[in-house]
Amino acid sequence: MKLEEAQQKFIQGWGQLGASWGINRTMAQIQAVLLLSPKPLCTDEIMEKLQISRGNANMNIRELVAWGVAYKSFIKGDRKEYYYSEKDMWELAKKVSRERKKRELEPLIKILGELQTIEGSSEEVKEMNKVVKSAGQMAKRAESMLDLVMKLEEKVFFKWFKRK
Amino acid sequence: MKLEEAQQKFIQGWGQLGASWGINRTMAQIQAVLLLSPKPLCTDEIMEKLQISRGNANMNIRELVAWGVAYKSFIKGDRKEYYYSEKDMWELAKKVSRERKKRELEPLIKILGELQTIEGSSEEVKEMNKVVKSAGQMAKRAESMLDLVMKLEEKVFFKWFKRK
DNA sequence: TTAAACTTTCAATTATTTCTGAAAATAAAA
DNA sequence: TTTTATTTTCAGAAATAATTGAAAGTTTAA
Incomplete structure (x- = not known):
């Protein structure tokens, strides 16, 4: 080629x-x-x-x-x-992670936080609270993963990762 | 509200x-x-x-x-x-991971694989080979991470993850 | 069969995003 | 200063993506 x-x-x-x-x-x-x-x-x-x-x-x-x-x-x-x-792919990945976290995860977490105060006992309210709670949990976990990615060095990260 | x-x-x-x-x-x-x-x-x-x-x-x-x-x-x-x-957020995350891997990561890995045969000794050829190699490495690592995500159960994954 | 209930398709329309190019702004040199 | 080189902006144009709605297709049941 x-x-x-x-x-x-x-x-x-x-x-x-x-x-x-x-x-x-x-x-x-x-x-x-x-x-x-x-x-x-x-x-x-x-x-x-x-x-x-x-x-x-x-x-x-x-x-x-x-x-x-x-x-x-x-x-x-x-x-x-x-x-x-930036030619270091790991550095590139970290920079992109940082931006995406800022632009997507944080706004979602903020919204979910605001939705944790719904009152009532209808099926719909219960479902809302369940969904908000589990989505928030997942978003926070994703956030802490990204934080970890951004904190660790490439070698350390993948070495640690290989522990499976 | x-x-x-x-x-x-x-x-x-x-x-x-x-x-x-x-x-x-x-x-x-x-x-x-x-x-x-x-x-x-x-x-x-x-x-x-x-x-x-x-x-x-x-x-x-x-x-x-x-x-x-x-x-x-x-x-x-x-x-x-x-x-x-699907209401289980972890299941949802896995399904989305699977689709995105299929639609994005795999095509990229395929393309990078095809590009590993460039001959020549110009600066540009050297740069190309360097970039293709490191991008391929990163893509494969991302792939194995997603595979892990899709294989493990939520509890196991996050427990393991917390070992930091 | 035929009809009714529902789902799918797709050409045309509408909305959104991206791109252009020329003018305005900025910065360096003469 | 004035001129020249370069960057930035942004209104309109072009390209792309999403949406509509009505017609065609399917399935069920009378």
Whole structure:
């Protein structure tokens, strides 16, 4: 397989993965491009590689930087900003975990917390309280798992994990 | 808080969670409605509760059943089909894990496997091979984690987990 | 059979999300 | 300062995804 073709496949696959995780497909593809590049890239190079507009590139690059999965880089004598990806997959996983926890788990836990005060004795109220309780329990457990992931080092985590 | 209001909040929150996981919002809301109901519901009741069309309701209910997170139920003397949700959150988590593994992790692992044969010695080829290798490693680890989740019982899993 | 009750499908519509490109803003150099 | 390079914004356009509703399909029972 030729390099170009392989890169294209990787970029598509990574984009697809992002999309099914509720992450903008282009954002994930930019990340893939940065992952594959041995050196930082500027906006124009990314636009060229993915055939996208400046506005689109700019917005999604900034989002990647906000997530902490890409970084800015400056080259002396050049006014352009360059970008490179976090390449450590474990670090990447941790950053994504952190964002998703913030954006999804925490709002759910908050809502569930507010719902723990329903009064009444109808079947529906009982069912509500049961569901809220068990969902809250599950969410808290998921949260503490993510906390653990984010705290431990890769080696430690997987070594521990292998204890099965 | 009144029951109606609490139910509405739960349904919205659950739908939101689903949406950010790449699951159709309505599908997640139907699941929420079924979770809250002490008894199985028919299509018309779900349409009524969520104010959606028959086609929409039908399609998403079927999808929930296909995921294995809702079940059909028949009531004697009634021709309609009724549906109820899997209510065990752990079982729910396992079912969702299974689907997501199938839909996302496996395709990625397949693609990465196909990309492990790039020849050449340029910086770009080296980078490609590095990225493919580490991504593949991470994906396989995620896979074995999900396998573990799906194999163990809730109590065992969390007890084991608490060993930290 | 035929009819009634219910489920499924799908073309057309509507809603939502993403993308573009040009203008405005910002920052560095002349 | 003024000019030039670069980044950012955002209204409208385009693309994508979700939804509707009516017709077709199925199943049960009279």
